[in-house]
Amino acid sequence: MxxxxxxxxxxxxxxxxxxxxxxxxxxxxxxxxxxxxxxxxxxxxxxxxxxxxxxxxxxxxxxxxxxxxxxxxxxxxxxxxxxxxxxxxxxxxxxxxxxxxxxxxxxxxxxxxxxxxxxxxxxxxxxxxxxxxxxxxxxxxxxxxxxxxxxxxxxxxxxxxxxxxxxxxxxxxxxxxxxxxxxxxxxxxxxxxxxxxxxxxxxxxxxxxxxxxxxxxxxxxxxGSGTVPVADKNKLDELASRYREIWGKGPGTAANAEYGTLMLIAQIGAEVGIKNDQEKISEEQLNRYDLGEFITRYKRGKTACYRCPVGCSQKWGIDEGPYRGESGDKIEFGHYLHLGPLLGVFDFPSVFHLSDRINRLGMDCTQFGWNLAMAMECFQRGILGSEATDGIELDWGDVEMISRLMEKVASRDGFGDILAENIPEMIRRLGPAATPYGFHTKGMTFPYNRKEVLPMSLASSVAARGADHMKGHPFSGLVGAQEMLERIFGPDIPAEITDPRSPVAKGRVVWWHENYKMVMDSLGLCFIPIAATSIYGEPLILIEELGEIYQAITGKDAGTLFAAGERACQVEKSFNALLGISRKDDIRQGTTRGQEDPIHHPGMLDEYYFYRGCSTEGMPTRKRLEESGLADIADDLARAGKVANRECPPIEDLVAHT
Ligand code: SF4
CATH class of the missing domain: 3.60.9.10 (Aldehyde ferredoxin oxidoreductase, N-terminal domain)
Known part of the structure; x- marks a missing residue:
């Protein structure tokens, strides 16, 4: 030192x-x-x-x-x-x-x-x-x-x-x-x-x-009106002004500022699954979600979080049709994905209408969408009849039916009581024939099953809170950010690391991104501008840059930041280990519709466990827990028979910079 x-x-x-x-x-x-x-x-x-x-x-x-x-x-x-x-x-x-x-x-x-x-x-x-x-x-x-x-x-x-x-x-x-x-x-x-x-x-x-x-x-x-004291005001002012300029005027965040997360409609485009992921969205269906039309017909301004120069939150309004006069101030890509194509709905006004309803009722649109999509596919296949759904026909694209079921879920009325549960409980209540159509990992949707985006498939599978893309969003591996990956892992990285279709080196990418995202979420910084600028390298905002901000604010040693991210991730995994979570739970559940589940690519999950300091069964190891200063947790796990004794390398040997 x-x-x-x-x-x-x-x-x-x-x-x-x-x-x-x-x-x-x-x-x-x-x-x-x-x-x-x-x-x-x-x-x-x-x-x-x-x-x-x-x-x-x-x-x-x-x-x-x-x-x-x-x-x-x-x-x-x-x-x-x-x-x-x-x-x-x-x-x-x-x-x-x-x-x-x-x-x-x-x-x-x-x-x-x-x-x-x-x-x-x-x-x-x-x-x-x-x-x-x-x-x-x-x-x-x-x-x-x-x-x-x-x-x-x-x-x-x-x-x-x-x-x-x-x-x-x-x-x-x-x-x-x-x-x-x-x-x-x-x-x-x-x-x-x-x-x-x-x-x-x-x-x-x-x-x-x-x-x-x-x-x-x-x-x-x-x-409150108090001020948050900072250790080095001049330095923080300098950093604040630099990043305000980059995020407010730089090219990386321009699309976020214009469309918010709806920009992903264009980026993900034809890869979107429809009707419980039975098929891909058609060109004609996708064209009904034209972002140019969003701007000219529906956008009514935007809002921003405190001191944010981007302002990604989109306001919308509808002037014609059945939802004429409606307006709202929170519409995200998740609303589009899970209340739109997933349920067979293919127009902006219907998605806006449903998003406003679900926001007011206070429910996660992702889980609601996948729960209902599963029920709708069961209905389509005759596994579920209208006698079990309070007489409601679960037809794809029926916006009034979806809206009505939202209300029933929010009050746990009739069939809504089943939809208000998680997928495993829905399967228990609907019967085993429903099993292939309910997708989840550890009880949460939405699990990726995309060979085109293997880093995301892996990140979603191993996320501590269940299938979710935001615990360790592996954007560097998705877009093949060579410069970023070289800075993280050094110049001797395998060439395939930048190919999102290759399983090679995706385990280490997901591990690093989990720690990195943990650092952002622990500091309280927004992922969107950091990722948007890092993807384009203008500039890269990695652990060292976050450390500069952390040190200016707290006066503490920035060199401890990555280890703190690792430590917190180990705590989450250890909590789950006490509850019996292991490798078997990192595997997506539900039919693969004839495709091989990407999680089974040889070595992908194994590499993740190696970097995460887990056993091949996904259990935390005493070695990594002790390295992270968590000997007390290792002892808890040992008493429960949940700690592994595998050797694993120190964190500083796994990355070019911690
Ligand atoms: S802080 Fe993040 S979420 Fe909030 S408006 Fe800015 S970019 Fe959007």
Missing amino acids: NSERMDLMEKQKTSKCYGWRGKILRVNLTAKTIQEEDLPEELMTGYIGGSGLNARLLYDLLRGNPQTDTLSPDNPLIFGCGPAVGTNFPCATRFTVTAKSPLTGIFGDSNAGGYFGIQVKKAGYDHIVITGASETPIALLIKEGTPAQLIDAQDLWGRDTYETDALIEKKFGACESARIGPAGEHLVRYANIFSGRKRVGANGRAGMGCVMGSKKLKAIIVS
Whole structure:
């Protein structure tokens, strides 16, 4: 270790808290107690904040009883905002909600942007840990300068996510809220948490809104005006101004600014699967989703998260047809994919209409779409009849039927009660004939099965929260970013690493991206501008660049950042290992429709486990856990018979830079 780094580590021991507010708010809804607690230094530096620190808090709260029922008062609901959130750095808006997932029964978390996390930081907190459950609807009110309090929320119960916020604004004025809709109240297993007002966001995945509903917690209302102190203001100002320029005016983010995530309609194009992925979208169907038409006919402006120069959130409005007069402010590629082609719907107005409905009800459009698509294919094949669906015909492309079923799911009415579950439970209730048509990994959709995008297929299979593309989005391997991959792994990388159709070296790509994304989510930085500019190398924003930002904000040693990402990923995997998750669970379930499942490409999963420091069965190893400073977790796993003793190389031997 060089002397400069030793000096920095010495200073850290005595330094004031920068970036972090240094406080956890602990709320017990059963006992109706609220306590402030100091955030221990070793948690800040060891896990950064946000997602990473949330994972450790969850692990510690449930390590004694990982089998805790996900809807029991003992399942904690943890909000975390990293050290960058609330500073003047652009796009530092992301906060994470973590709990044991009621959708999958394993580790669960979900990340969102907007303004809510900013207000939490300004009010003086990094994390809010909620345990227990109220018997009646309740809300948590956090106003800077006055003690946080629990307030009655009977008047909000039953309201949708937008109505709830409108009532909150009327009552409390300028503030931000994170709230659930009817789906969360009725314990739909994929209910989300909606937040924001000027720019709405959703913690969509893994059913965090269901956990909130199980606690009868309708909303968290927060307002603060404090500033987040930073260690090196001049340096951070310089970095903020540099990245504001790049992200606001550079070519990398131009499409995001114009179309938001809808830009992926053009990028992914004809690869999109329709009608429960039975076939690919036709040219004629795809042409009905013309992005030029989106701009000229439907776009009504855009919104941006706090201090974001991109502004990727698209506002829309409809002037004609059956949905004339409707408008909305949150439409993403996920809405298009899962409420459009997947269900046989092929026009923008219908997708907008359905997206607004599902946003208001407070449900994850991805899981809803795949659950309903499975039921619709079963209906098409005669496995399911209208006697089991409350007399509703599940015909592809029937927008009114889809809208009606959304309402039934959100209230768990009739057939909606089945659709409100996860795929394995739906199969249990629909019968074994439904098995081939339900796609999931570890209980969550949507699993990739695309030989054209092997890094994504692998990332989705091994993601700790179940099949999902955002835990370790492997964009460098998808677009063949040679310069980026050389910087990560050194110049001697195999040529096939840049080919997304080749399984070669994809394990290491996914491993690195999981740690990298964990660092972003823990700092609280938005993935979109970082990935958009790195893809084009203008400029590359890798661990070293994130470290520069981290150091300017916190004054801490940036050289520990990649190891902190690894540590947090190990905690998530270890939590799952305690619950019996292993290699068998990293395999996608559901029919492959005659194609070989890419996950079985020889060596792809094995290489991932090698880099992740797991056994060939996907179990964490004592060696890597101890290297990550997690000997206590290795001991927990050993007692449960879940730790492997395989030798694995140190992290610094696996990459060119940590
Ligand atoms: S790019 Fe989009 S999601 Fe990211 S901070 Fe900006 S507005 Fe928010």
